[in-house]
């Protein structure tokens with residue numbers, strides 16, 4: 001499906017599109033590795049599905065969507081479990097990788113170039129929606145959470161994994177990795193712009209305080225089924241993807257929400 005007129009995209013979606021189109025080549029190797037594994041693993045520390053449990057064991061005949069699918073390996077894992085899968089992503093370059101890797105693995109996916117805040121599918125099209133560092137961090141929660149709710153059938157589940165607000169507020173203004181100090185306000189946390197930082201500039205992300213996530217889910221019509229704070233494994237000793245492993249052994253760097261549509 002063609003992307004909508006880019007000029008009409010919100011500023012953060014335009015900025016993040018340019019960012020992801022630029023860095024997409026750096027994500028091919030990680031995508032290729034994840035596609036090669038039949039056992040899902042999650043987040044920057046690669047925690048196994050047996051520990052984190054993000055996917056339903058049986059997805060046979062279900063309709064699933066990945067919101068911000070990137071290189072598409074999560075979509076691939078769902079398709080291998082029997083789901084019909086749509087992956088939507090804001091970056092055509094990331095989708096090039098997803099197309100190439102799904103082709104190599106003989107996995108059929110429907111890949112859509114677009115903004116996960118406005119998905120071109122009718123209400124109640126899906127049984128399951130997921131995002132691992134896609135819409136989960138790059139989309140405005142006040143827009144994408146109601147959109148995910150709209151897309152799901154009654155009792156459908158939304159699962160997403162991203163950074164905790166603690167990881168954001170402990171990141172120094174330089175953009176260096178999280179520290180043991182609080183560098184920004186917690187209350188009011190929302191649009192966070194990493195485009196101008198000195199170290200490892202990025203795009204625009206949307207962390208929320210935990211109580212604001214709860215309020216948003218309640219207001220949207222989601223029940224919270226589970227909430228996980230992920231800890232880096234004790235045996236791991238190297239930072240990954242600009243994420244500090246020793247920090248993440250002490251404090252929650254990533255979290256997971258599992259929600260059910262009421």
Ligand SMILES: C[S@@+](CC[C@H](N)C(=O)[O-])C[C@H]1O[C@@H](n2cnc3c(N)ncnc32)[C@H](O)[C@@H]1O
Pocket residue numbers: 013016017020027031067068069070071072073074088089090091094114115116117132133134135138139
């Ligand atoms: C770190 S990747 C996560 C996807 C997947 N887990 C992976 O690692 O390949 C982040 C993805 O979110 C996508 N993204 C950012 N903003 C988006 C938006 N508004 N709608 C859809 N996708 C978006 C980016 O283009 C990028 O491919």
